[in-house]
Amino acid sequence: GSLVLAAGWLLPLRSVHRVTLLRGGSAVTIGTPGPLGLGRRSFTVPLRDVSGRAHRAEVAAAIPIKVRGRPFFFLLDKAGQLSDPRLFDLTVGAFRKF
Structure with a gap:
């Protein structure tokens, strides 16, 4: 029971709803569903x-x-759906070492 609740709470937080490259190209907004899939x-x-x-x-x-x-x-x-797949590959999809 509690394991299912924990999975239902955490998994939606890791599923991306929307990725938006902000003006200037130096920042990204990542949107996810809320806990248990409620809200954004x-x-x-x-x-x-x-x-x-x-x-x-x-x-x-x-x-x-x-x-x-x-x-x-x-x-x-x-x-x-990606509005510009090449732009995605060069920005968000690019591998960076941390």
Whole structure:
């Protein structure tokens, strides 16, 4: 019971709803569902603190994104829509060493 509740609380927090590159290209806003999938949460981080850990073409279902200072990975569904895939690859999807 409590394990299911913990998974239901934490997993939506790691699923990415929206990624927005802010004007100037130096920061990114990442939006996720709230705990238990209720509501929405978002946070803004500098682009230098975001690293795509695998290329879009290499993953089967979700693109893992690491944000410096946050535990675990965020998962961006590969079936989602990218308005500019090349821009995504060069910004959010780029691998950076932390």
